Amino acid sequence: MKKILILTTALSGFAFAASAEEVTVMSWGGAYTKSQVEAYHKPFTAETGITVNSVDADNPATPIKAQVEAGNVTIDVADVEFSDAVRLCDEGLLEEIDPSILPPAPDGTPATEDFIDGAIQDCAVANIVWSTVFAYNKDNVNGTPTSIADFFDTTKYPGKRGLRKSAKANLEMALMADGVPAGEVYGILNTPEGVDRAFAKLDTIKGDIVWWEAGAQPPQLLADGEVVMSTAYNGRIFNAAVAESQPLEVVWDGQILDFDLFVIPKGAPNKDNAMKFIAFATDTKRLADQASYISYGPARKSSGSLVGLYQDGKTEMAPHMPTAEANLKNALVNNFEFWVDHDAELNERFNAWLAK
């Protein structure tokens, strides 16, 4: 709450101070926000003259309900996860986005066909495909972990593990590490026995877990040696490994793919600019541009072929993408419907399990 208060105060300060033409975009901070500023915000301002205010949160979905219900909305665009986008839309907290405002691909394919399946929702438009993977610090691990089972094997690879402090992704990874094939994970997780099994697997490493909440934490924990392996958003590890030359390595086995989507909170002060921003940022070129700053896959098919080298001019981006053929061998696509339904229940159980 305190954080929200600070944030909203800071934001309303912004709103009063800035000039008429502006749009406020809330994202996840760190390397990810930086990639958006370079690929979307700067060119958008250059082309339209509309100032983009960039603000960050650990999870931009969280302040939306409070702001909309209080009638004091200070953000125009938020970058949120799939299940949050669907949930907030269902609760009437988001503006609907007409897909016809989205520009077609350069070859004329309409946006509705150019985007990957599910990337356009009633109230949301996806910009990237990202994934939760696990990564390790090469200097601190003896040997080469190759599978998700290794992440849970503290006898073979002793040392602390970093995990996101929430049920999502952890339960799926626990099941995969327990030998469940990716295709069966949600079927099993839908049963009480499946949930028990996932928690039992998490129990085996509970004493060795360091919990993280912000996406910028895992690369830091890994680099500091605070943990030897950590789950993380794949782009953050890429950034630390390539841009900051940290000895970090991603293991793609058991990765969980998800969308990040742009949404507009109901009652956003600059709704028209927000629509313009989303249409601009999700066109073929911008999505491809963003991929040259961070290793997240563009949500448009037509952007794929435009993705080339990282900004250092020598690193090929394609193999670092979660959607690269080699990385998809044992990959799970996040089932947003499952999480919309069970988020509250499983997080409650997760919190109870944590407090035990």
Add this chain to the structure above:
Amino acid sequence: MADATTNPTNTGLTTADGKPLKAALAHAQARSRRRAFLLVLPLLLFIVITFIVPIGQMLKRSVYNDGFTVQKNLTTGEKTPIMVNLANWFDENPAGTEPDETAFVALVEDLKTLKETRAAGQAGTRINYELPGSRSLFTQGARKAKKLQPPFKEALIELNPKWGDPKLWQVMRSASSNLTGTFFLAAMDRTRNADGDIMSVDEDHQIYLKLFGRTFMLSVLITVLTLILAYPIAHLLATLPLRYSNLLMIFVLLPFWTSLLVRTTSWMILLQSQGVLNDAMVAMGLIGNDNRIQMMYNKIGTVVAMTHILLPFMVLPLYSVMRPINPSYVRAARSLGATSWTAFRRIYFPQTVPGIAAGALLVFILAVGYYITPALVGGSDGTLISNLIAFHMQKSLNWSMAAALASLLLGGILILYWLYDRLVGIDNLKLG
């Protein structure tokens, strides 16, 4: 005044201009009371608006949730009733009635309305709070309601067997009235079964009572620790010559003026397993490199950081009470033959009790509601109840649950305050 009651006013004293003295006096007093009231009015309004009203709203929200009865359009503020037919059926049939075809007809009608008003998510969310996994039941049901053919009971149950669950019907019945005790029950790890009886939730989901207990124990521990640390410091400050004590006072106040986040982060740097303290101990050979002590992201981290942060709240009231204590009392006791311990116990200590009382109350109440420090350094076993309230505010968006937990916390503190008043006496409290 006694005169006035025995003598009728018309025969009483009058002022120079002939008005009865009593009336003139009352008039003048009323005027000064009005003026005094106007002076405090801004403060009163401030307290009502920023304190009383929000707390009232919170209390209301903890027992009032209209998620299953009213759909509110957030842009226009227009309110549309939803689930009307089903609510009528519940009114006509007592609890425990097996839902028949008429009940399902009403339900399907309501699902159609949910589709039109786009309220399926909201209604489903309300039910989902009590019966996890039923949210998609409503979104899916609303999407398909139009295509269903009678008999609706079979049709809906075929669509999703959960529609036949008696527990679901019990929850829908309780949710169709806006007033509910469910959130308070849940905040005490209780729930209702399909028959409506109150029972404990299963062990895997029990969390709140445990966290209330932990919050209370840690707060007591932190209060005791700050007292042990602050008492000698305050005594030193109070007995040193002013120019030294002022200098020392700066050292107490400097961290007090530093940002909370900075202080918390400093502790993280010092205490983490690759941190300064562990590094130093490894370098000195006290512990092996593989046996670094985990002092952060657990209870130890929470207690250490919070004790440090709350220390000034104990030092300052103690100091303000110790400063005016005349040293000649203790000297007198010593000269009459008391040992230093007796002199402290019987002469000095009793005079500092009001300061201890104030500091302990201040630190304890602040500790009970502390949020940001345990969130940052608490890890999994150092989190407190306030972190769960924040979780329900921000992540699960179940504000009624957050309100119920906060109300319990508020109630608990009021009880403690009352106990405290009975034991120590609030008049004995001295803040300086």
